[in-house]
Amino acid sequence: MTYIENVFICMASPLLIAALCMGRRQAKFFLCCLAGMGACLLSAYINTFFAALYAADTIAATAEIAPVVEEVMKLLPLLFYLLVFEPEPVPIKNAAIIVALSFATFENVCYLIQNGAGHFSFIFFRGIGTGAMHVICGAIVGGGLAYVWQRTWLKIAGTCGLLGAAITFHAIYNLLIAYGGAIQYIAYILPVLILTVGKLIVRLPQSHN
Amino acid sequence: MELIINLLQFFVTLLGFCLSGIRYLRHRTLSYFLLICFYGCFALGSLYWTLYLLLFSETPRIFYVSEFGWVSSVIFLYLLQYTLSSPEERSFSCRKSLLAPLIGVPLCAFYCTFGDILSNLLWCGMMILVSYRSIHGLVYAETQTGKGRNLRYFHIGILCYVAVEYALWTSGCFWPGDSIFSPYCWCDLLLTFCLFGLLPATGKAVRT
Numbered sequence: 001m002t003y004i005e006n007v008f009i010c011m012a013s014p015l016l017i018a019a020l021c022m023g024r025r026q027a028k029f030f031l032c033c034l035a036g037m038g039a040c041l042l043s044a045y046i047n048t049f050f051a052a053l054y055a056a057d058t059i060a061a062t063a064e065i066a067p068v069v070e071e072v073m074k075l076l077p078l079l080f081y082l083l084v085f086e087p088e089p090v091p092i093k094n095a096a097i098i099v100a101l102s103f104a105t106f107e108n109v110c111y112l113i114q115n116g117a118g119h120f121s122f123i124f125f126r127g128i129g130t131g132a133m134h135v136i137c138g139a140i141v142g143g144g145l146a147y148v149w150q151r152t153w154l155k156i157a158g159t160c161g162l163l164g165a166a167i168t169f170h171a172i173y174n175l176l177i178a179y180g181g182a183i184q185y186i187a188y189i190l191p192v193l194i195l196t197v198g199k200l201i202v203r204l205p206q207s208h209n
Numbered sequence: 210m211e212l213i214i215n216l217l218q219f220f221v222t223l224l225g226f227c228l229s230g231i232r233y234l235r236h237r238t239l240s241y242f243l244l245i246c247f248y249g250c251f252a253l254g255s256l257y258w259t260l261y262l263l264l265f266s267e268t269p270r271i272f273y274v275s276e277f278g279w280v281s282s283v284i285f286l287y288l289l290q291y292t293l294s295s296p297e298e299r300s301f302s303c304r305k306s307l308l309a310p311l312i313g314v315p316l317c318a319f320y321c322t323f324g325d326i327l328s329n330l331l332w333c334g335m336m337i338l339v340s341y342r343s344i345h346g347l348v349y350a351e352t353q354t355g356k357g358r359n360l361r362y363f364h365i366g367i368l369c370y371v372a373v374e375y376a377l378w379t380s381g382c383f384w385p386g387d388s389i390f391s392p393y394c395w396c397d398l399l400l401t402f403c404l405f406g407l408l409p410a411t412g413k414a415v416r417t
Contacts, residue, residue: 054271063261064272147242153291157284161246164281168253171274172260179264201234 002114008041011106032095035077036102043073043103044110062178067171074103075141075163082149089146096142097135104134129188132195133173137166139198210394211387215259218401222252225408232412240292240415244408246285251404254278276328283335286367290342293363293414298349306345313337316375323382332378336371343367359413366410370403 012034019030046069051061078096081087087095108127117123141162148158176187226248233241254275261269269275317333347364350357377396384391 056271059265060269060271064269064274067274068272068277144246154288157288161250161281161284161288164277164284165246165250165253168250168257168274168278168281171277172253172257175257175260175264183264201230 002110004041004044004110007109007113008037008106011109012037028091028095029098032077032098033102036074036099037106039073039077039099040070040103040106040110043070046073059178063171063175067167067174070103071137071141071163071167071170074099074137075159075166078141078145079159082145089150092146092149093139093142096145097138100134100138100142101131104131107134125185125188129173129191132191133170136191136194136198137170140166140169210389210391211397212259212262214394214397214401215255215262218397218404219252219255219259221401221405222248222255225405226252228408229411236415238415240289240411243285243289243292244411247282247289247407248404250278250282250285252278254282273328280331280335283339286370287335287339287342289411290339290346290367293360293411294342294346298346301345301349301352303345303348305348306341309337309341309344312375313340316379320378320382336374339367340371343371356416359416362410363407363414366403366407370400370407373400373403 015030015033015037019027019034022030043066047061047066050056050065050069054060054065056065077099078092081095082092108130111126112123144162144165145159148154148162151158173187173191176190177184226245229241229244229248233245254277257278258268258275261267261275313333313336317329317337320329320333343364347361347368350360350364353360373396377393377400380392380396384393387394
């Protein structure tokens with residue numbers, strides 16, 4: 001049994017202290033981290049609940065339930081931020097990526113506690129792959145929200161559409177991992193490749209300018 | 210056969226995603242951004258479905274995760290229609306658009322007797338919305354002269370997409386199965402062509 005809430009308290013307390021001690025600008029960063037880890041903690045509870053409710057096996061829980069729950073949970077703190085603080089586009093993107101990264105970090109820590117940290121190469125690939133996948137999902141949602149929340153008529157429909165895109169991408173990654181074997185290494189490499197290509201494409205017009 | 214068609218659908222939508230991405234990088238318009246989202250979401254949904262079939266030789270049992278991608282793609286298509294319409298077009302009144310709910314509602318009731326009610330309501334609701342706006346846009350485009358008429362191709366493309374989707378679901382109710390002789394397979398193949406046809410049609414509409 002993993003006492004995930006104890007792990008959360010251990011990881012969250014230094015961040016909370018830092019958020020209180022640092023200035024107001026830095027506090028946002030730490031609060032986004034806390035929100036991401038909190039979303040991960042709640043996702044674990046909700047995943048377990050749905051897995052029990054539908055009597056799901058490991059594959060169904062990983063490839064069908066977890067992506068939906070996790071992406072919805074990651075979106076909730078962002079929606080709160082957007083609705084309450086009405087930020088500019090750039091902070092929205094940053095907040096989405098920080099939430100996603102802290103979510104991935106907490107997920108990795110829980111994975112290490114459950115499965116041990118003995119196999120360096122596997123842990124290395126898993127850490128990078130999961131991190132990249134969550135960053136892509138964060139970038140899809142964050143980048144998209146920054147764009148669609150500038151237009152009133154796009155807000156609700158655009159948010160639903162972006163959430164759907166992030167869920168499907170996350171589900172494809174989880175599906176490949178659930179299959180195991182060599183396929184799961186494709187899953188770890190794929191987000192890194194997409195991230196690299198995406199970064200190059202984003203930089204392309206800037207270098208022309 | 211279903212696997213091959215789904216794979217083909219994935220590659221076609223991926224091609225559409227790349228081509229609309231190139232056009233977005235050139236023109237930086239909201240319309241092409243929404244077209245990227247449409248193709249991207251459809252491609253992701255198809256990829257998930259194809260991979261699930263390929264790896265586990267069965268369809269998902271709890272959530273149809275692919276539907277999230279496909280539903281998102283239709284949402285983006287609707288937003289694309291809204292973006293391409295002018296304020297005059299939106300205020301234009303047209304009774305012919307009522308054809309969309311007249312056809313969609315009975316079909317929805319029919320599909321609900323076969324499958325999941327919530328999913329059918331969602332899909333048919335979106336198809337009714339998309340076709341309503343398309344018929345409205347098509348009638349408005351007919352009243353225009355010059356380049357304004359170019360929007361017709363976009364609306365016709367979407368109406369073809371909606372018609373093929375309805376045909377696909379109806380054939381799925383009467384002739385389930387994934388053999389090459391099944392009408393379901395042919396409708397699925399036709400859907401793939403319709404999806405790709407939306408790219409030049411949207412290009413013409415954006416240039417207008």
